[in-house]
Amino acid sequence: MSISENLKKFKAELPEDVMLVAVSKTKPISDLMEAYDAGQRIFGENKIQEMESKWQEMPKDVQWHMIGHVQRNKVKYMAPFVNMVHAVDSLKLLKEINKEAEKNERTIECLLQIKIAEEDSKFGLDEADAAELLSSEEIKKLKNVKIVGLMGMATFTDDEKQVSEEFQKLKKIFDRFKVQPFDCAQGDSFKVLSMGMSGDYRIAIANGSNMVRVGSAIFGERNYQ
Numbered sequence: 001m002s003i004s005e006n007l008k009k010f011k012a013e014l015p016e017d018v019m020l021v022a023v024s025k026t027k028p029i030s031d032l033m034e035a036y037d038a039g040q041r042i043f044g045e046n047k048i049q050e051m052e053s054k055w056q057e058m059p060k061d062v063q064w065h066m067i068g069h070v071q072r073n074k075v076k077y078m079a080p081f082v083n084m085v086h087a088v089d090s091l092k093l094l095k096e097i098n099k100e101a102e103k104n105e106r107t108i109e110c111l112l113q114i115k116i117a118e119e120d121s122k123f124g125l126d127e128a129d130a131a132e133l134l135s136s137e138e139i140k141k142l143k144n145v146k147i148v149g150l151m152g153m154a155t156f157t158d159d160e161k162q163v164s165e166e167f168q169k170l171k172k173i174f175d176r177f178k179v180q181p182f183d184c185a186q187g188d189s190f191k192v193l194s195m196g197m198s199g200d201y202r203i204a205i206a207n208g209s210n211m212v213r214v215g216s217a218i219f220g221e222r223n224y225q
Contacts, residue, residue, distance in 0.1 A: 002034070003031055003034040003035050003038065003218060003219055003220075004034055004035070004037065004038035006217065006218045006219075007022070007035055007038045007039070007040055007218055008038065010214065010217070010218065011039070014205070014212070015205065017210055018205055018209065018210050018211065018212060019042065019192075019210060019211040019212075020040070020042065020211075020212060020214060021042050021043070021044040021065050021067065021194075021211060021212065021213045021214070022035050022040050022042065022043050022044065022214065022215070022218050022219070023043075023044040023045075023046075023067065023197075023198075023213050023214060023215030023216075023218075023219075024043045024044065024045060024054070024215070024219065025044070025045050025046045025047065025050065025068075025215065026050075027219050029054060029057050029058065031219055032054065032058060033058070035218065035219075036058070036059065036062065041061060041062055041063055042062075042063045042065060042083075043058075043062060043063070043064060043065065044065040044066075044067040044086075044213050044215075045064065045065075045066060045067065045068070046066070046067050046068025046069075047068060048066065048070070048071075048074040048075075048077050048078045049074070049077065051064055051066065051078060051082070052077050052078060052081075055081050063083040063084070064078070064081055064082050064083055065082075065083060065084045065085075065086060065213075066078055066082050066084070066085045066086060066087070067086045067087065067213055068087060069087055069089075069123055070085060070087060070088070070093060070097075072092065072093055072096040075093075075096045075097055075099075075100045076100045076103075079097070079100035079101055079103065079104050079106070079108070080104045080106070082108060083108070083109060084108070084109040084110070084111065084148070084192075085097060085108060085109070085110045085111070086111045086113065086151045086194055086213075087111070087113045087123060087124075087151060088110045088111060088112050088113060088147075089112070089113045089123050089124055089125050090125075091133055091136065091138060091139065094110065094133075094139065094142060094145055094147075095138075095142065097110060097144075097145050098142040098143070098144045098145045099144075101144035101145060102143070102144040106144065107143075107144050107145065107146055108144065108145055108146070109145075109146050109147075109148045109192075110145050110146065110147050110148065111147070111148065111149050111150055111151040111192060111194055112125060112130050112133070112134075112147060112149075112150050112151070113125065113150075113151050113152065114126070114127065114130060114150050114151070114152045114170055114173060115152070116152045116153070116154060116166040116167070116169050116170050117152075117153055117154055117155040117156075117166060118155045119155055119156065124152065124153075127173050127176075130150075130173070130177070131177070131180070134147065134177065134180070134182040135180075135182055146189065147190070148189060148190060148191060148192045149174065149190055149191055149192030149193055149194065149211075150170060150173065150174050150177070150192070150193055150194070151192075151193075151194040151195065152166070152167075152170040152194075152195050153195070153197070154166040154167055154195070154200055154203075154204075156199075160200075160203060163200050163203050164203050164206070164207060167195055167196075167200075167203060167204050167207035167208070167209065168207050170193070170195055170207075171193065171207050171208040171209075174193045174208070177190065178190055191210075192210065192211050193208060193209050193210050193211065194209070194211040194212075194213065195207075195209040195211075195212075196209045196212040196213070196214075197212070197213050197214060197215070198214050198215055198216045198217040201214055201217075
């Protein structure tokens with residue numbers, strides 16, 4: 001099936017309130033444009049330089065989501081255009097995003113990455129650290145970032161029960177945070193729960209995800225050559 005046919009299938013399957021981030025890392029502009037022509041407007045990249053070069057070439061109504069681990073010294077390259085940063089796991093990174101967003105007279109939406117997987121390779125905060133960050137005095141000073149929700153990745157395993165339990169854990173944290181009086185994550189603006197990728201997005205949606213990050217199921221397998 002073509003990229004546009006894959007997208008059509010996804011759009012038909014996803015509930016209306018679930019946002020689709022098309023993960024386009026390593027893919028050529030021609031593939032992104034095929035998805036764009038099929039109506040896709042949100043693209044996710046995990047390398048800032050690659051995202052920046054694609055931003056230069058793509059139509060300007062595209063929303064760019066940085067879904068990979070962010071190095072602070074590279075934030076300045078994406079600050080002029082990035083719409084959302086998914087993997088925020090420290091106050092230092094938030095401060096850097098805020099500083100560069102302010103220089104560009106923009107506000108950048110951010111998701112806190114919560115570690116729910118068992119694998120050591122996954123980044124992220126635990127619930128207590130995230131709550132401490134959200135309630136800190138320092139975060140109130142950051143006027144050019146907006147924390148709009150949480151993101152997490154389940155363990156890479158065929159055990160669907162485990163994956164489901166990890167997603168349930170994140171949904172419970174999300175629900176608890178939603179009712180906490182954090183100044184920087186107030187009610188309606190704290191709305192995004194980004195969980196689920198090509199292999200587990202159905203389980204994620206069943207457990208309350210409203211944003212899925214899907215790459216290979218849309219664009220085909222990645223070429224890392």
